[in-house]
Amino acid sequence: MKYRNDKSGQPVSVLGYGCMRFLRNGASIDYEKAEREILRAIELGVNYFDTAYIYPGSEELLGKVLDSNGLRDKVKIATKLPQYLMQSLKAVDKIFSEELKRLRTDRVDYYLMHMLTDIGSWEKLTEMGIREWIEAKKADGSIKNIGFSYHGTCDMFLKLLDAYDWDFVQIQYNYMDENSQAGRIGLEAASKKGIPVIIMEPLRGGKLANLPKTCGNLIKEFNGKTGKAVTAAELGLKWLWDQPAVTCVLSGMNSIGMVEENCRIADETEAGCFTDEEKTLVENIKTVIKAKEKVGCTGCRYCMPCPKGVDIPGIFHHYNLLYTEGRIEGYRWFFQNMGLREDHGYASRCVACGRCEAHCPQNINIIEELKKADRALRPFYIRPVMYAAGKFVNRKRHRSAKV
Numbered sequence: 560m561k562y563r564n565d566k567s568g569q570p571v572s573v574l575g576y577g578c579m580r581f582l583r584n585g586a587s588i589d590y591e592k593a594e595r596e597i598l599r600a601i602e603l604g605v606n607y608f609d610t611a612y613i614y615p616g617s618e619e620l621l622g623k624v625l626d627s628n629g630l631r632d633k634v635k636i637a638t639k640l641p642q643y644l645m646q647s648l649k650a651v652d653k654i655f656s657e658e659l660k661r662l663r664t665d666r667v668d669y670y671l672m673h674m675l676t677d678i679g680s681w682e683k684l685t686e687m688g689i690r691e692w693i694e695a696k697k698a699d700g701s702i703k704n705i706g707f708s709y710h711g712t713c714d715m716f717l718k719l720l721d722a723y724d725w726d727f728v729q730i731q732y733n734y735m736d737e738n739s740q741a742g743r744i745g746l747e748a749a750s751k752k753g754i755p756v757i758i759m760e761p762l763r764g765g766k767l768a769n770l771p772k773t774c775g776n777l778i779k780e781f782n783g784k785t786g787k788a789v790t791a792a793e794l795g796l797k798w799l800w801d802q803p804a805v806t807c808v809l810s811g812m813n814s815i816g817m818v819e820e821n822c823r824i825a826d827e828t829e830a831g832c833f834t835d836e837e838k839t840l841v842e843n844i845k846t847v848i849k850a851k852e853k854v855g856c857t858g859c860r861y862c863m864p865c866p867k868g869v870d871i872p873g874i875f876h877h878y879n880l881l882y883t884e885g886r887i888e889g890y891r892w893f894f895q896n897m898g899l900r901e902d903h904g905y906a907s908r909c910v911a912c913g914r915c916e917a918h919c920p921q922n923i924n925i926i927e928e929l930k931k932a933d934r935a936l937r938p939f940y941i942r943p944v945m946y947a948a949g950k951f952v953n954r955k956r957h958r959s960a961k962v
């Protein structure tokens with residue numbers, strides 16, 4: 560296993576265990592199977608385990624496996640506060656104590672504000688007194704490192720990076736999402752500030768490990784020419800580990816085979832190891848996937864900021880996901896990444912001023928495409944659901960600020 564350092568110089572395995580995809584028997588996790596997988600991963604050098612309060616049964620399972628096998632001190636636990644549901648510091652304390660109990664430990668090595676989407680959410684937590692709470696927990700040793708997991712725009716991510724002295728951050732990043740959400744710009748900005756970056760969705764929920772047939776043929780051709788036996792998953796993971804700004808890549812492993820294969824790839828990979836041929840192969844795969852997209856937006860952001868607050872690249876990214884990933888996945892991402900934001904940035908705000916179009920190097924007819932994207936992303940039958948869910952989450956946030 561290879562390791563990269565966290566902010567205080569502690570080694571973190573480049574492969575982290577994402578504890579949200581264990582096999583389930585009905586409602587409960589198959590404990591014995593999950594235990595075997597976790598133990599094998601630890602044996603092969605994985606020392607970073609990522610869970611969350613809201614992953615059903617995950618904290619309890621991880622706590623039990625580590626405790627009953629005497630392994631707590633061999634690994635780092637990362638878990639998350641569902642900050643969007645917090646109404647007071649009392650509630651924060653209650654959740655945190657429950658998490659320690661579930662995890663059978665007296666400390667969390669990496670604690671994250673779960674799913675921050677904008678600076679407003681952080682400001683409300685700040686008004687609630689979260690900074691003082693974090694400092695107290697760090698002082699008594701029950702939290703070692705503090706960070707946040709992120710779904711939102713790149714601009715907002717950069718603001719959040721500057722808003723606090725974070726020990727680490729967690730972003731969604733893979734070769735198809737190089738220019739969406741925090742993206743490469745966010746990754747490198749964090750790294751420049753000395754903030755370690757944990758990667759989630761490295762294979763876009765497994766999609767990049769199960770590529771369409773045309774992409775599979777490109778890989779076969781590549782292997783035939785080079786004599787290698789690269790797999791789709793390997794390509795996606797190596798693309799990440801090639802970048803020195805990436806500290807740890809989370810994988811939701813749910814078989815011994817997957818644990819061993821990912822550990823093998825992690826062992827063989829280091830920053831700068833991706834060959835020019837591999838880079839070309841990835842670009843060719845991206846071209847095939849992007850051919851299904853509706854708008855040729857590269858996410859370059861030259862059109863931003865929009866004076867009316869439309870998140871132009873964000874809208875086009877999710878519009879394209881409806882066609883590359885399917886409607887259910889597309890709506891899911893759109894809702895999670897944009898629908899829950901307080902400042903959602905929907906295309907309906909566009910007043911057709913034309914400012915953005917003058918800056919687009921792809922000559923996209925942005926105004927017209929935004930109208931089509933809005934119709935596709937927010938059809939009449941989805942609007943009430945998104946509106947109600949967004950209202951619910953934001954009402955919780957507002958209430959929390961007043962307590």
Ligand code: SF4
Nearest residue numbers: 865909910912913915
């Ligand atoms: S045309 Fe619409 S999206 Fe473009 S800058 Fe003006 S308001 Fe924003």
Ligand code: SF4
Nearest residue numbers: 856857859860862919
């Ligand atoms: S300038 Fe054009 S290509 Fe770049 S993010 Fe905006 S719409 Fe997309």
